[in-house]
Amino acid sequence: xxxxxxxxxxxxxxxxxxxxxxxxxxxxxxxxxxxxxxxxxxxxxxxxxxxxxxxxxxxxxxxxxxxxxxxxxxxxxxxxxxxxxxxxxxxxxxxxxxxxxxxxxxxxxxxxxxxxxxxxxxxxxxxxxxxxxxxxxxxxxxxxxxxxxxxxxxxxxxxxxxxxxxxxxxxxxxxxxxxxxxxxxxxxxxxxxxxxxxxxxxxxxxxxxxxxxxxxxxxxxxxxxxxxxxxxxxxxxxxxxxxxxxxxxxxxxxxxxxxxxxxxxxxxxxxxxxxxxxxxxxxxxxxxxxxxxxxxxxxxxxxxxxxxxxxxxxxxxxxxxxxxxxxxxxxxxxxxxxxxxxxxx
Numbered sequence: 001x002x003x004x005x006x007x008x009x010x011x012x013x014x015x016x017x018x019x020x021x022x023x024x025x026x027x028x029x030x031x032x033x034x035x036x037x038x039x040x041x042x043x044x045x046x047x048x049x050x051x052x053x054x055x056x057x058x059x060x061x062x063x064x065x066x067x068x069x070x071x072x073x074x075x076x077x078x079x080x081x082x083x084x085x086x087x088x089x090x091x092x093x094x095x096x097x098x099x100x101x102x103x104x105x106x107x108x109x110x111x112x113x114x115x116x117x118x119x120x121x122x123x124x125x126x127x128x129x130x131x132x133x134x135x136x137x138x139x140x141x142x143x144x145x146x147x148x149x150x151x152x153x154x155x156x157x158x159x160x161x162x163x164x165x166x167x168x169x170x171x172x173x174x175x176x177x178x179x180x181x182x183x184x185x186x187x188x189x190x191x192x193x194x195x196x197x198x199x200x201x202x203x204x205x206x207x208x209x210x211x212x213x214x215x216x217x218x219x220x221x222x223x224x225x226x227x228x229x230x231x232x233x234x235x236x237x238x239x240x241x242x243x244x245x246x247x248x249x250x251x252x253x254x255x256x257x258x259x260x261x262x263x264x265x266x267x268x269x270x271x272x273x274x275x276x277x278x279x280x281x282x283x284x285x286x287x288x289x290x291x292x293x294x295x296x297x298x299x300x301x302x303x304x305x306x307x308x309x310x311x312x313x314x315x316x317x318x319x320x321x322x323x324x325x326x327x328x329x330x331x332x333x334x335x336x337x338x339x340x341x342x343x344x345x
Contacts, residue, residue: 031173031181031189033244035160037261038192040199042155044088045109046070047077047096053114053137057090060141065148074099081109087155088148090114092137094129101130107162110151114139175250177227178234186249186257191313193261197305198312205268205301206316207258208324209237209275212294212332214254225286229293230254232284240278241271257320265301265339272297272335280333294333298324302340316340 044066048054051072058070066088071077074096081089081100090112091097097111110133113126118136126134132154133147164173173185181189190206197204211217211233218226230250237248237256249257258275260268276297283290300320306312323336330336 030244030247031185032157032160032164034181034189034193034247035163036156037245038189038196039156039159040196041065041067042087042152042159043084044068044090045077045081045086047074047089047091047093048072048114049074050092053092057114060144061090061148065145065152078103085109087159088112088151092116094125094131097126097129097131107158110155112147112151175234177230178248178250178256180234180238180256181247181249183249183251186251186259190249190257190259190317193259194305194313194316197261197302198307198309201304201307202262203264203301203303204305204316205260205263205265205271205299206320207260207268207272207275207297207299207335208251208317208320209256209258209295209297210252210324210328211254212296212328217291217293221286221289221291225289225291228286229284229291233279233293236278236282237275240275246271263301264303265299265337268299268301269335269337272299272337276333276335296324296327296332297335298322298327299335299337300340301337312340 041064044061046054046057046061046068048057048070049072054070054072058068061068069080069086071080074093077091077096078099082103085107087109089100089109092114094113097113100109100111111131112133112135113129113131114135114137115122115126116137118138122136123134133151135144135147173182174180175182193204196202211229214226217229234248234250234256237258241248241258241260245262246258246260249259251257258272260271263271276295279293279295284293285291298320300316300323302316319338319340323338327334327336
């Protein structure tokens, strides 16, 4: 997963916004789903001495499922594996499986053994050698696809677990009060959403949202009431979005970011308008009180995320922030939209 200067820049842009990191089961589930989705396809090493079988497997495993590299020689396979870790290995060699398992490694690969004959004795030999999964070489396309996708899910979840553990001290994924993603999660994963969109030539939109006159609510009704509004605000935003695809992060005290992958400018503008209406049309509850709340939105929509350009995530954030500022200056409770120059497609 890519990291670099642009991630640091995003963190600096967000530095002035307060955050309240915490974790909840519901929020963690949502943020893990985002982390898995933005991962590129796992790299796989195909090691088959049988040339027709090797070519057949290369044709059957598409690049959107696994990014495959095929070799015939076991020693060459071990050399390449040592030079660059591959989370998935498919092979017809029990001996190679034993050698891979014997290597000292902090991270083991998921190994699929492709047996010459699909019977219990062959499968047992593969499992005893150290394979995680066994299939026969004449396995149907549907079964092979299902087993490969299962291997991908396992390796992706393992990758997310490792990333989360490594970044645990620096990254608090979920904001406890609002159940949205945290500011730090946004700073880490929004650039990755942009990279994913550029890699697959997809659209992407970002909306920034700020609760109007929130300081007055805190000053006149108390911070406890303000917290109750925030508790309802995050879920209300998420209810109007696509579950498991769009996501919300709290990036300041009363400021939120709404990330809409694969959503072009015009559809994103409609979503932002629906979000504004969802906030303003239904009062918020605080004890026995009903409180009318509005919010201002700034949207940056891209119909096509450019590839090969630097700091696109930073540019998108700045354009959305400027649009949000215009909404506030124009009277609040409105949506202002902009398209990132040279990224409209």
